[in-house]
Amino acid sequence: xxxxxxxxxxxxxxxxxxxxxxxxxxALPQRPSVPVLTGVLLTAEADxxxxxxxxxxxxxxxxxxxxxxxxxxxxxxxxxxxxDISKALPQQPVTLELSGGKVDLTCGSSRFSxxxxxxxxxxxxxxxxxxxxxxxxxxxxxxVGQVAIATSKxxxxxxxxxxxxxxxGDKVALLATDRYRLAVxxxxxxxxxxxxxxxxxxxxxxxxDAAKSMGGDIRISLSESGGKEMxxxxxxxxxxxxxxxxxxxxxxxxxxxxxxxxxxxxxxAALREAVRRVAxxxxxxxxxxxxxxxxxxxLRAGAGDDAQASESLPAQITGGDIxxxxxxxxxxxxxxxxxxxxxxxxxxxxxxxxxxxxQEELDGEHDDSYRYLLMPIIRF
Numbered sequence: 154x155x156x157x158x159x160x161x162x163x164x165x166x167x168x169x170x171x172x173x174x175x176x177x178x179x180a181l182p183q184r185p186s187v188p189v190l191t192g193v194l195l196t197a198e199a200d201x202x203x204x205x206x207x208x209x210x211x212x213x214x215x216x217x218x219x220x221x222x223x224x225x226x227x228x229x230x231x232x233x234x235x236x237d238i239s240k241a242l243p244q245q246p247v248t249l250e251l252s253g254g255k256v257d258l259t260c261g262s263s264r265f266s267x268x269x270x271x272x273x274x275x276x277x278x279x280x281x282x283x284x285x286x287x288x289x290x291x292x293x294x295x296x297v298g299q300v301a302i303a304t305s306k307x308x309x310x311x312x313x314x315x316x317x318x319x320x321x322g323d324k325v326a327l328l329a330t331d332r333y334r335l336a337v338x339x340x341x342x343x344x345x346x347x348x349x350x351x352x353x354x355x356x357x358x359x360x361x362d363a364a365k366s367m368g369g370d371i372r373i374s375l376s377e378s379g380g381k382e383m384x385x386x387x388x389x390x391x392x393x394x395x396x397x398x399x400x401x402x403x404x405x406x407x408x409x410x411x412x413x414x415x416x417x418x419x420x421x422a423a424l425r426e427a428v429r430r431v432a433x434x435x436x437x438x439x440x441x442x443x444x445x446x447x448x449x450x451x452l453r454a455g456a457g458d459d460a461q462a463s464e465s466l467p468a469q470i471t472g473g474d475i476x477x478x479x480x481x482x483x484x485x486x487x488x489x490x491x492x493x494x495x496x497x498x499x500x501x502x503x504x505x506x507x508x509x510x511x512q513e514e515l516d517g518e519h520d521d522s523y524r525y526l527l528m529p530i531i532r533f
Contacts, residue, residue, distance in 0.1 A: 167239070174236045180393075187274070191232060201219055246260070247260045286325075288341075290364070292340065301316065303525075304316060317353070333483065338523050360395075369389050372386070373386055417445045419450050440454075448470060450468040494514070509526070
């Protein structure tokens with residue numbers, strides 16, 4: 154990377170700068186391997202574009218903003234410090250000027266002087282290739298949100314903190330599991346090649362952040378960078394790249410039962426509220442009991458001398474009565490992602506996995522584009 158110019162100067166609106174710096178610096182590493190990785194790289198172009206970049210050798214965030222560029226060039230300053238300053242500035246235009254190894258920031262009567270870091274020591278940013286496919290950012294954000302809840306929070310098993318992306322032509326599937334539950338979301342997109350067939354693993358947090366922060370149509374690129382596979386997301390002047398997680402993902406699709414002789418259909422909104430209320434007395438890691446019988450679902454929590462709660466809801470049950478139990482957090486998170494009027498529980502026996510899907514009509518077909526599988530907890 155070229156050395157920084159001896160002088161750089163540009164002016165930008167305060168809110169534009171604060172939003173760009175805040176978003177970009179989300180990728181700053183918590184424990185950087187070298188000091189320059191704590192910096193945000195700003196490059197001012199003569200055409201009035203300023204690019205902000207953060208890269209830690211694994212993930213990069215880049216965004217572009219419009220500015221009045223008087224002197225183009227590049228400099229590197231502390232990302233967190235610039236983010237804190239930008240959010241605290243008054244509502245006036247901000248001028249940043251590099252001179253003599255320092256960046257002077259002026260906003261109204263507020264003035265700051267920031268030390269720069271050597272641009273030459275900053276790693277070369279990965280190149281974002283042509284897109285592998287596109288889809289609306291809102292649809293992608295919704296799909297990612299539905300599966301990201303099932304990623305593991307245990308960083309000692311990186312594979313399970315990841316989301317598996319499977320691409321077959323115009324069909325995409327996202328899969329995530331933490332051993333206790335499994336979420337699968339399938340949808341269509343617009344591939345650059347109709348016969349594409351790829352699979353990738355990306356950290357769930359990175360995928361969720363990328364999905365949340367982009368609007369319009371999002372372009373997704375799956376390629377190699379520096380001999381390593383990389384996934385990139387681009388939309389509305391923002392770009393996120395991430396190296397893929399290495400390893401073999403568990404063959405989770407085999408967890409779905411081939412047959413589910415017992416089904417129960419319940420109104421989604423009513424069930425969400427009932428679970429929320431009953432969960433108030435459920436101790437940590439103790440289940441909410443789900444009793445499907447006599448045309449109703451009865452929820453129960455608490456036992457013995459502890460606080461107890463119960464609530465019943467109408468349910469359309471076929472195949473027989475059954476009683477099972479679920480982790481309160483896991484069932485709550487799963488129901489929060491159901492966007493149909495009714496939710497269907499497909500079951501085999503009390504101790505075996507339950508598949509939850511949505512459907513629009515009480516007597517209609519269920520929509521299996523989103524499937525949420527839960528392992529029961531039987532502790533009654």
